Each structure stands twice: as structure tokens, then as C-alpha cells.
Amino acid sequence: METKQFVVIGIAIALVIAVAAPFLASGNPDGLESAFFSIYDAKPFMGDELDEDAAGAAEEHAAAVTGNEFAHEALMPDYTIPGLDKTGEVLAVVIGTLLMLALVYGVARVAARPDN
Amino acid sequence: MHIPDFMFPVTQGLVYWVIALIFILLALRWARHSMGEEKVPLVAVLAAGIFAIQALNIPIPWGTSGHMVGAALAAIVLGSPFAGVFILTLVLLVQGFIFGDGGIVAMGANIINMGVVGGFVGYYGYTGIRKLTANSFAAAFIAGWAALFISAILCAVELAIAGTFPLVPGLTFMGTYHAVIGLIEGGITAVALYLIASARPDILEHPTGVSS
Numbered sequence: 636m637e638t639k640q641f642v643v644i645g646i647a648i649a650l651v652i653a654v655a656a657p658f659l660a661s662g663n664p665d666g667l668e669s670a671f672f673s674i675y676d677a678k679p680f681m682g683d684e685l686d687e688d689a690a691g692a693a694e695e696h697a698a699a700v701t702g703n704e705f706a707h708e709a710l711m712p713d714y715t716i717p718g719l720d721k722t723g724e725v726l727a728v729v730i731g732t733l734l735m736l737a738l739v740y741g742v743a744r745v746a747a748r749p750d751n
Numbered sequence: 752m753h754i755p756d757f758m759f760p761v762t763q764g765l766v767y768w769v770i771a772l773i774f775i776l777l778a779l780r781w782a783r784h785s786m787g788e789e790k791v792p793l794v795a796v797l798a799a800g801i802f803a804i805q806a807l808n809i810p811i812p813w814g815t816s817g818h819m820v821g822a823a824l825a826a827i828v829l830g831s832p833f834a835g836v837f838i839l840t841l842v843l844l845v846q847g848f849i850f851g852d853g854g855i856v857a858m859g860a861n862i863i864n865m866g867v868v869g870g871f872v873g874y875y876g877y878t879g880i881r882k883l884t885a886n887s888f889a890a891a892f893i894a895g896w897a898a899l900f901i902s903a904i905l906c907a908v909e910l911a912i913a914g915t916f917p918l919v920p921g922l923t924f925m926g927t928y929h930a931v932i933g934l935i936e937g938g939i940t941a942v943a944l945y946l947i948a949s950a951r952p953d954i955l956e957h958p959t960g961v962s963s
Contacts, residue, residue: 638793642792642793642796648800649800650803660806660808662816663816664815665817665818666932667754669814670916673924702761705756731850735841738798739795739838742841743782743791747787
């Protein structure tokens with residue numbers, strides 16, 4: 636397989652995953668969040684009932700412990716475009732995938748340039 | 752496993768950022784000396800694929816989900832732990848700044864956990880296990896699993912130092928969830944390696960024995 640063909644197929648696979656991800660992805664908390672909520676009694680260790688109030692209190696408590704009040708306003712928080720529902724989620728992941736492609740291509744091109 | 756800012760004190764975040772920057776500089780040095788311009792499009796595609804598949808949270812038991820990290824795959828395919836650091840640093844920058852996934856203060860720790868541990872455990876796990884088993888895909892599976900599991904263990908230790916998690920429950924909960932999530936990492940690492948080895952065995956730094 637030629638490089639061009641490999642790259643095109645690779646991009647196609649990445650985009651198919653990007654479009655499918657918002658429909659297939661689980662809404663459950665990830666491993667770190669689950670551990671956090673379980674430790675703060677907002678969710679059973681081996682169960683799936685999340686207590687939203689306890690979860691919020693846990694986040695406030697952790698922020699008080701670490702004293703870190705820094706907050707960054709992301710452009711597309713949680714892989715969504717605010718106000719666009721499912722379309723926004725698909726667009727967000729697709730935009731992110733294309734952005735990654737361009738960013739890594741650019742950085743890698745500059746970085747890979749030999750010293751001489 | 753992206754640590755958000757509220758779980759991490761600022762001073763500790765800066766310490767991890769300094770350590771992460773050392774690895775980022777080494778990764779840039781690797782890119783300059785070893786990446787080669789012909790690999791640039793392949794590296795970009797690999798990074799795009801890793802970003803997309805990270806957005807796919809797969810359900811695991813206990814009301815929890817897990818997703819791939821991909822540093823082990825990058826390190827195995829490109830033949831250097833620093834390939835994992837290089838790609839994951841850029842992935843985590845975009846995830847943190849654009850998508851609010853993972854903190855900015857905590858990003859240094861996230862780069863260490865996922866990029867550095869993922870890259871080093873992935874690469875040396877793969878090359879080491881491959882010598883023992885003589886099966887590249889079994890080695891990729893185990894290395895992918897171990898990369899994710901050890902990242903999670905380190906993350907639990909960091910959060911214990913931060914005061915966010917007590918040490919023993921932190922290790923138990925993070926370890927249990929990520930022992931399962933590691934199966935996703937290992938499985939996708941092995942399958943992706945197989946697909947790349949089938950399509951383009953020449954780009955692999957270490958041949959797998961599959962021919963196109």
C-alpha cells in the first residue's frame with residue numbers, strides 16, 4: 636500500500652470513528668471519575684447509581700482540599716458545541732480529529748527537519 | 752484518566768509540568784533525529800485516529816466507562832517511547848484547551864501519566880515481552896494493558912500526594928477500574944498494530960512477522 640493510500644484510508648477510519656463516537660460512547664463516568672465519586676460516597680464502588688448532589692459536593696470538597704480554583708473556559712466543553720445537541724457532539728469530535736491531523740502534521744514537519 | 756484542575760494543587764501541578772517539559776524536549780529531540788520527513792503524514796494520521804478513538808468511551812462494568820489512551824500504540828508503531836510522548840502531548844493540549852477534558856494546571860501530570868508512562872511501558876513492555884513470547888500481537892496486548900494500568904496507579908499516587916484521594920482506596924478503585932479498561936487499551940493496540948502491519952509492514956520499526 637502506498638503512503639498516500641495509507642494516509643487516506645487512515646483519515647477515513649479516524650473520521651468514521653469520530654462521527655460514530657457520540658452515538659456509541661457511554662455516558663457513565665470514566666475510571667478516574669468513578670474512583671473519585673466512589674471515594675466520596677457519591678457512587679458505589681461496584682454499582683452504577685450516581686448521586687448527583689453528592690457528586691457536586693465531592694467536587695467542591697476536593698477543590699477546597701487542593702485550593703485550586705483555576706478554571707479554564709473551553710471552546711467546546713465535553714466535546715460538544717453548546718446549543719447544537721447531537722450534531723454539535725459529532726461536529727466537535729470531527730473538528731478535533733481534523734485539528735489533530737493539522738496540528739501534528741505541522742509540529743512534526745517542523746520538528747522532523749534535520750539540523751543541517 | 753484526565754485529571755481535572757480542581758483535583759490538583761497549583762504548586763504540585765507546576766512540578767509535574769517541569770518534569771513533563773523535560774520529556775517533551777526529549778521527544779522533540781527524538782523527532783528531529785529519528786522521525787524522518789517521510790513519516791510525518793503517518794504520525795499525523797496516527798494522532799488523529801488516537802484523538803477520535805479516545806472520544807469513544809466504552810462501557811465497562813460498575814457504571815463506569817473507559818477509553819483508549821494510545822501512547823503505547825504510537826510508541827510500538829514508531830519504535831520509540833518518545834513517539835508516545837510526542838503524540839499524547841499534542842492530543843492532551845487539544846483536549847485540555849479546546850474540549851475542557853483534563854485540566855491546564857494538571858496537564859503536566861496528565862502528560863506524564865498517559866504520554867510518558869504510556870510510551871515507556873508500552874514500548875519496553877512490547878519489545879521485552881516479544882522476546883519472550885515471539886508473538887508481536889500478544890506482546891502488544893499485554894504492553895497496552897500494562898501501560899494503561901500503570902498510568903492509573905501512578906495517577907492514584909499523585910492524587911494521594913495531592914490530598915484528593917486517600918492512598919489505599921485510591922489505588923484499589925483506580926486499579927480495579929483500569930485493570931478492566933486496560934483490556935480495551937490492549938485489544939485496540941493489538942488490532943491496530945495488526946492492521947498497520949498488514950497494510951504497511953515497512954513503517955514499523957520492529958517487524959511483526961505479518962507480510963502484506
